[in-house]
Amino acid sequence: MANSAQTQELVYLVTGGCGFLGEHVVRMLLQREPRLRELRIFDLHLGPWLEELKTGPVQVTAIQGDVTQAHEVAAAVAGAHVVIHTAGLVDVFGKTSPETIHEVNVQGTQNVIEACVQTGTRFLIYTSSMEVVGPNIKGQPFYRGNENTPYEAVHRHPYPCSKALAERLVLEANGREVLGGLPLVTCALRPTGIYGEGHQIMKDFYHQGLRLGGRLFRAIPASVEHGRVYVGNVAWMHVLVARELEHRAALMGGQVYFCYDNSPYKSYEDFNMEFLGPCGLQLVGTRPLMPYWLLVLLAALNTLLQWLLRPLLLYAPLLNPYTLAVANTTFTVSTDKARRHFGYEPLFSWEESRTRTIRWVQTAEGSA
Ligand SMILES: NC(=O)C1=CN([C@@H]2O[C@H](COP(=O)(O)OP(=O)(O)OC[C@H]3O[C@@H](n4cnc5c(N)ncnc54)[C@H](O)[C@@H]3O)[C@@H](O)[C@H]2O)C=CC1
């Protein structure tokens, strides 16, 4: 890769490149990877915004495809130097079946690994998730933890189970011989809850607040802390890892890194108010307005309703037993492993991340 680097010969593939995170990775690569010759964007649904990228100096190749289809993945991977695998089904609301989540997140990842091995691609970066660790089914807090903090990572929900399995596949594939005889180098990034431009759940909360006359009602105690990370910094970490993986293969290969920045630790609702507050919303209550047992009951009722209504319509509210448990459990990371291993520093300060997100919510309001 060293020679090609000097002559701008690198070919990157981003799976899920039209998703919330994927779009930021794509744009970040075009801005910050001068050695890029071709950028392939592989996604089930291609966005119209890709067209504007095709006029730049880097060849942008949009590939409509499905990670569950091994032959489509192999065709997209062939000839790529680096694969950044962000594609996945992020469903914690019961919109898709557990089988489909497994197929996309686990089998899809296996297909990406096999494609690298068969076609000779040596560098694979996987977007994992903090959910691989927790919160676990016991709702135990993870407070300022790092990659070595002991924690009982036990899950039942299909999404974290699938992410954990896929992450393991990626890490175990490190060192496999790829076509040409060289070893595959893999690593996994575990973002905490991502926010920023394009964050659909933030938009959902915003519209919910507007419907409720500019108010949101506190459901979770302010003392429950969540680690959150700005999407631009998540994208930046992916770009940095992709850049450094070849030179630091022995150190970084087979490793996991929490993906973090300097965003403040706050409850999920208080954190969202950092953006929704300046957009005119108010969070009512210094304490939860409903007793927790009632929320648990409503969450269970939602699960029942989802099941009953399934033959007629898709009922997938934000509140269910899993999202309630995650929202109600402290999960914060405090680590410098990424800084030590490949020099990661957040590209965007908290103030800039906040400003950019507020600006996006405000413009999203206009287009809603
Ligand atoms: N949103 C979050 O807070 C976090 C997300 N992650 C991970 O980051 C990655 C990206 O997540 P988001 O951008 O939030 O989700 P997203 O849903 O916005 O993006 C996922 C992309 O993958 C594509 N995709 C889904 N199924 C596919 C298939 N069968 N074949 C090809 N493409 C397919 C979708 O079309 C979409 O563009 C996921 O792997 C997710 O698990 C990790 C931690 C936190």
Ligand SMILES: C[C@H](CCCC(C)(C)O)[C@H]1CC[C@H]2[C@@H]3[C@H](O)CC4=CC(=O)CC[C@]4(C)[C@H]3CC[C@]12C
């Ligand atoms: C939807 C939840 C908030 C609703 C709480 C209610 C109903 C009481 O108002 C979200 C709370 C925490 C979120 C998750 C967290 O940020 C970690 C995640 C990591 C991922 O990899 C995917 C997304 C998510 C599971 C995220 C999903 C929404 C929450 C559960």
